[in-house]
Amino acid sequence: MNIEPAAIGRGLRLPGILLILGLTIELISLLWAKPLAFILFAFVGGALFLAGIFLYLYSLVAARS
Amino acid sequence: MHLPAPAELLYALLLISIVLVVIVVLRPGITNSREGKMLAFLAFLILPVLCMFWGASEHIDRSKQTQFCLSCHVMEAYGKSLYVDDPSYVPAAHFQNHRIPVDEACYTCHTDYAMYGGIRAKMQGLQHIYVQYLGTIPNPIKLYTPYNNRECLHCHLGARSFESNPIHVALLDSIKSNQTSCITSGCHDTVHNVANQKNVKFWSPAQ
Numbered sequence: 601m602n603i604e605p606a607a608i609g610r611g612l613r614l615p616g617i618l619l620i621l622g623l624t625i626e627l628i629s630l631l632w633a634k635p636l637a638f639i640l641f642a643f644v645g646g647a648l649f650l651a652g653i654f655l656y657l658y659s660l661v662a663a664r665s
Numbered sequence: 666m667h668l669p670a671p672a673e674l675l676y677a678l679l680l681i682s683i684v685l686v687v688i689v690v691l692r693p694g695i696t697n698s699r700e701g702k703m704l705a706f707l708a709f710l711i712l713p714v715l716c717m718f719w720g721a722s723e724h725i726d727r728s729k730q731t732q733f734c735l736s737c738h739v740m741e742a743y744g745k746s747l748y749v750d751d752p753s754y755v756p757a758a759h760f761q762n763h764r765i766p767v768d769e770a771c772y773t774c775h776t777d778y779a780m781y782g783g784i785r786a787k788m789q790g791l792q793h794i795y796v797q798y799l800g801t802i803p804n805p806i807k808l809y810t811p812y813n814n815r816e817c818l819h820c821h822l823g824a825r826s827f828e829s830n831p832i833h834v835a836l837l838d839s840i841k842s843n844q845t846s847c848i849t850s851g852c853h854d855t856v857h858n859v860a861n862q863k864n865v866k867f868w869s870p871a872q
Contacts, residue, residue: 612705616690619713620683626720627679630672633727634736635794641724649717656709 611659615652622648675719682712728790734771737793739802742859743771750868753855755848761868764820778819805860814840817847 625645629637685708688695695701727733735744747760747770756774759765765773776786789809796802818841821827828834832852839845847853 612693612696612709613690615709616686619686619709620690623679623683623686623713623716626716627676627683630675630679630720630723633730633733635728635733635790635797638724638728639794641720645720646717649713653710653713 611663612656615655615659618648618652618655622646622652672723675716675723678712678719679716682708682716685712725787728787729769729772731768731770731772737797739797739806740771742862743857745862745867746857746859748867748869749858749862750866751855754858754865755853755856757868761870774816776816777813778815811843811846812848814843814845814847 622645625648626641629641629645631637685704689701689705689708696705731744734740746754747757749757752758756770759774760767760770772786776782833840836845840847848856
């Protein structure tokens, strides 16, 4: 069973955007040493990051099937 | 030779991760090749996971800093109490004489020196943030539980200055079991004492 290359490529757009946002928020949060920066990192950046990873893994599985 | 600080390396890794993800998103055709799939796997999974764990560790380290604790308005008076010019103020005497790390003054005395104490301190820290931004801040603020002597004994037990005091020796079992509190039994009872801050002198460290 082969993975369809185009399907992977298409499926990477949304997880990619979520990961870029998540990583950018992590980068911004690290510029402060304040409690709100931790909240931004853990809850906003973390949620985007987890959604991005989940969708990336899902796109691999979906492309296989 | 100047070595980059861990935080600078983390910034660099984050930027590299973002650039790699952007490359894969803008040129999805590169995932047609085996190398491209490996690059996507690195950019979408390995590097972001590494960045998140490293970032979490960096944030946890920063949350131990004195300036982090004092960044909330409600803690300002407690921060000021570290500069009271009176050795009977326990936190001030510890802070000014560097008996505790100055950069981690609050955390050193207010973490639990027990198993999972650090995790418990972090969970309470999240509760503090909730109260700070969404709840009602009690006035005056209080500890959740009475101050445990264990936190004092973590450093003082076994120290010559502590054990050469006959009162400490006589009461050692009672101190260890918290029956006699270090700070509320009349021995070292001047702690932050922020209510009385208008009437005290402050020490200014030489720069």
